[in-house]
Amino acid sequence: MLLCRVSTVTQAVARWGRRSHRGSGLLHPALSFSSSRCHGVSSGEGNAQPAEAGPAQGQYRDSVLLPRTDFPMKLTGQKLLDRELEVQRECGFAELYSWQRQRKAKKEFCLHDGPPYANGDPHVGHALNKILKDIRNRFEMLRGRQVHYIPGWDCHGLPIELKALGELGTSGLTPLQIRQKAREFAERAIARQRAAFQRWGVMADWDNCYYTFDGTYEAAQLKVFQEMHSKGLIYQDYKPVFWSPSSRTALAEAELEYNPEHLSTAIYATFPLGTLPPKLAEADVGSISVLVWTTQPWTIPANQAVCYMPNAQYSVVKRADNSQLLLVATERAASLAVLLGTELESVGTVTGSQLEGGICKHPTIPDKEVPLLPANHVTMGKGTGLVHTAPAHGMEDYSVASQFKLSVVRSISVSGLSAYLCVELLAxxxxxLKACGALVKEEHCVHSYPYDWRTKQPVVIRPSKQWFINTASLKDKAKEVLQKVRVLPESARSSLLAMLDRRTYWCISRQRSWGVPIPVFYHKESGEPLINKHTVSHIAQLFKEKGSDCWWELPVETLLPPEVLKKVSASQGCNYVRGEDVLDIWFDSGASWAAVLEESDSRADVYVEGKDQIGGWFQSSLLTSVAARNKAPYKSLVVHGFAVSEKGEKMSKSLGNVVDPDTVINGGKDPGAPAYGADVLRWWVAESNVFSEVQIGPTALNSARDSINKLRNTLKFLLGNLQGFDPRTQAVDPKEMHYIDQYMLHQLRDFSIKVTDAYSEFDASRAIRLLQAFIARDLSSFYFSIIKDRLYCDPEESLARRSCQTVLEEILDGVTRAIAPILPHLAEEVYLGETLFKSGWIKSSSVWRRPGLEEAVEGACAIRDSFLSSIPGKNAAQYNLTIAIEPGLLFELMESLQEEPTSTSSQLTELMMAAQTTLTSQLPRDLPPDALRSSGNFLINLEGDIAAVPTSAARCPRCRRYTAESPDCLCPRCHSILSAP
Structure with missing residues (x-):
């Protein structure tokens, strides 16, 4: 089928040439038509068993056109796995991406792949993410767009370095040796992940991916770095950073995870007020001490201030047990009294703003004074409402220090930091504090505390000379451009904005070997950094040519560009050494837009990642792009949830609830772990509400498998009834079709529009719901039930039968294409041969839209529902039906379905599934006593009456309709067919 769908004939030729599961014979003993069923009840298409037939019926069996196809209703075990791999080979899954990149297309769709981390085996989180992306890419390709999708991997960072080194450690290894081992580890992980992504059916050019350790990528990254540095956005400073004693490196906030069960030693300590605030001085109540609470007692030596909340109320309280006067927040006084085991009598109150001017004495450092300062980060949930402030060991503390020009003093040297949060210093x-009488209370406190997400060990905040990005100056512009980005779900936008608000600076230097070196040189004596556009551009070119290993391989004289080298070594030779820090991996991946997107000013249509990337890749990509080119790198963001166990628990090996996607596809040793195949995994992704946590386990997978088998049943019925049908020569023009057939084309068009909208909204689960509703309601329970007699028993070449087959052909094509983005293996199995994905999306012709006809058919359906409800549990085919409608619109609509007053073969009779239908303006007066009557509103409030009378006709031995004169006689229709020459 041509992508542009030049004509219906062309499409029909393409479909006919590729369909492989149509039979050529007339009979298949395992398939038969079923009797009519009520609207809303499954007709069991394709799997009905033939009813018991007497001698008379058996002799006509060969004259009935029953479905025939070799398309299997169900595939399990190794047969399923073999079929999926066969489909991938024969339908060119590996070449599909390259093919679509070479074709001409008016529009491009760019989904920029966020790089998974190359440090382990593929897991269900990968499956959720990669399959979700692939569903959208395949949909866009089907509807004629040229897809730009280059998979990538994030290859640097500490986890890879640690796993690569294993038990060897770094002792005695040079940076180049460490890097070589880390690269080898990453390459092995990439190979495993790539193979899994391919097995899942993810469409890409897997021979041309991007890797953050590739020299070309690193060069593009350094160009972004240089652009930001030239704008003054990257700078070196001495600031508090998250420091991981276990990893021995600085961390960014995105590299933290918070442990809510962390146990700290908290203390209440007093800071005597040396200079009272004016309001307290007027009260003249005596010596007052400020009571502070902290979970980080080891930082007390670095204290530079005590902070209060400006708009809160504070009280001077007197301890009943020792008469000590303490300053605390008024709303914390009652809790503190219980904690201290004594009454606290209020002797005066002030507002927070009236504490201005107060100066405390440091409890452990003689002659050191610390001011009382206002701060908005002070809260009243715990503690005393007065906060110990050590700018060297807290981000909010540092903000206070910056505002009030306080010095940054650290408690301990870097070498003194231990993995146990400075236990020795704490003691x-x-x-x-005990010795000077300042310790009021010591307690254990369970609270949320930041941990290194790699080593799962606590971090500390300590000052260090690092390289930073001034995100405060980027924040407003980033928020502005983010408002123009479409975010799904919209609720994620507030989290993105909140993350930007909290981030005043971004530490981008790491003290490791496996990463992209920060291109800076330091003077051997002064330590002053040497970095400018000439040095960075020169190093970027070297990285592009040789890879970043050359930072360690080449002498400094080669790393410096000639013009700079000439200046710095004019007198005594080169006095510079290369820096030893590498860039944060979030900067690595955040610069991917510059390395992967084809044009420097281009934006991806969409980024699709898990919600953990709100503070990670989404943000680092936004900040680097806004900094370098004043725009977002994406037009849309799709934020999905995490894969969790069936009980909603986070997956972990210790809980034994980890679901391995390889086991899902290929099966496991456990009998309860069957081989589901890749399409079941894909259906699980598509059917889930990906904007929340996505549960996976036997229940979800079995449900997905059952849903696919039901779909196969429908496809088998369609294929079986298209036996011998050639749309090139036998298709019927819609204008000549039966009305019910035209109506189904109308419904198919409506379905195709809705399912297209669902895919466009990244809502594959809605696409599935639409598909299942269309199959269950419109096809299985309605259309398939009605048409079986026409399909099986009308003359093979009759207009009525060909009309029906033409519609079945369109339905098969529409349903197959609708499922193709989700179930590419199944879709290609239907069209085994030249790939379906090269022939376009669902055809939806405006000619199919027939609102007037829709009213006629749905009006008849309303009458039919009334008729069927009047004979519960009985066979509609055994009744003669009389429909009485007053002359008018509804009557005219029914006349379009039955021109003669009474008929056993009209379209109205077919819809009613009755033996005979009479259409009249009023019910006859001489209805028999056993007539079943009902009335109701059938269409636009028009009323009518119906009467159902058991037919006196006999059952035809060929078609099994009650239209024969006697049990052994054929009905007129069947007699005519069999007596024809």
């Missing part, structure tokens, strides 16, 4: 500080 020392507590001992000092």
């Amino acid at each position: 020392l500080v507590i001992s000092m």
Whole structure:
């Protein structure tokens, strides 16, 4: 089928040439038509068993056109796996992406792939993400767009370095040796993940992916770095950073995870007020001490201030047990009294703003004074409402220091940091506070605390000389451009904006070997950095040619560009050494837009990642793009949830609830772990509400498998009844079709529009719901039930039968294409041969839209529902039906379905599924006593009456309709067919 669908004939030729599962014979003993069923009840298409037939019926069996196809209703075990792999080979899954890149297309659709981390085996989180992307890519390709999708991997970073080194450690290894081992580890992980993504049916050119350790990528990354540095956005400073003692490196906030069960030693300590605030001085109540609470006692030596909330109320309280006067927040006083085991009598109150001017004495450092300062980060949930402030060891503390020009003093040197949060210093500080009488209370406190997400060990905040990005200056522009980005779900936008608000600076330097070196040189004596556009551009070119290993392989004289080298070594030779820090991997991946998107000013149509990337790749990509080119790198963001166990629990090996996608596809050793195949995995992704947590387990997978088998049943019925049908020569023009057939084309068009909208909205689950509703309601329970007599028993070449087959052909094509983005293996199995994906999306002709005809058919359906409800549990085919409608619109609509007053073969009779139908303006007066009557509103409030009378006609031994004169006689229709020459 040509992509542009030049003509219906062309499409029909393409479909006919590729369909492989149509039979050529007339009979298949395992398939038969079924009797009529009520609207809303499954007709069991394709799998009905033939009813018991007497001698008379058996002799006509060969004259009935029953479905025939070798398309299997169900595939299991190794047969399923073999069929999927066969489909991938024969339908060119591996070449499809390259093919569509070479074709001409008016529009491009760019989904920029966020790089998965190359440090382990593929997991269901990968499956959720990659399949979700592939569904959208395949849909866009089907509807004629040229898809730009280059898979990539994030290859640097500490987890890879640690896993690569294993138990060897870094002792005695050079940076180049460490890098070589890390690269080898990453390459092995990439190979495993790539193979899995291909097995899942993900469409891409897998021989041309992007890798953050590739020299070309690293060069593009350094160009972004240089652009930001030239704008003054990248700078070196001495600031508090998250420091991981276990990893021995600085961390960014995105590299943290918070442990809500962290146990700290918290203390209440007093800071004597040396200079009272004016309001308290007027009260002249005596010596007052400020009571502070902290979960980080080891930082007390670095204290530079005590902060209060400006708009809160504070009280001076007197301890009943020792008469000590303490300053605390008024709303915390009651809780503190219980904690201290004594009454606290209020002797005066002030507002927070009236504490201005107060100066405390540091409890452990003689002669050191610390001011009382206002701060908005002070809260009243715990503690005393007065916060110990050490700018070297807290981000909010540092903000206060910046505002009030306080110095940054650290408690301990870098070498003194231990993996246990400075336990020795903690004990020392507590001992000092006890000695000077400042320790009021010591307690254990369980609270949320940041951990290194790689080593799962606690971090500390400590000052360090690092490289930073000034995100505060980017924040407003980033928020502005983010407002123009479409976010799905919209609720994620507030999280994105909140993350930007919280991030005042971004530490981008790491003290490791496996990463992209920060292109800076330091003077051997002064330590001053040497970095400018000439040095960065020169190094970027070297990385492009040789890879970043050359940073360690080449002498400094080669790493410096000639013009710079000439200046810095004019007198005594080169006095510079290369830096030892590498870039944060979030900067690595955040610059991917510059390395992967084809044009420097281009934006991806969409980024699709999990919600953890709200503070990760989504944000680092936004900040680098806004900094370098003043625009977002994406037009849309899709934020999906995480894969969790069937009980909603996070997957972990310790809980034994990890679902391995390889086991899902190929089966496991456990008998309860069958081989589901890749399409079941894909259906699970598509059917889930991906904007929340996505549960996976036997229940979800079995449900997906059952849904696909029901779909196969429908496809088998369609294929079986298209036996011998050649749309090139036998298709019927819609204008000549039966009305019910035209109506189904109308419904198919409506379905195709809705399912197209669903895919366009990244809502594959809605596409599935639409598909299932269309099959269950419009096809199985309605259309298939009605047409079986016409399909099986009308003359093979009759207009009525060909009309029906033409519609079945369109339905098969529409349903197959509708499922193709989700189930590419099944869709290609229907069209085994030249790939379906090269022939376009669902055809939806405006000619199929027939609103007037829709009213006629749906009016008849309303009458039919009334008729069927009047004979519950009985066979409609055994009744003669009289429909009485007053002359008018509804009557005219029914006349279009039955021109003669009474008929056993009209379209109205077919719809009613009755033996005979009479259309009249009023019910006859001489209805028999056993007539079943009902009335109701059938269409636009028009009323009518119906009467159902058991037919006196006999059952035809060939078609099994009650239209024969006697049990052994054929009905007129069947007699005519069999007596024809």
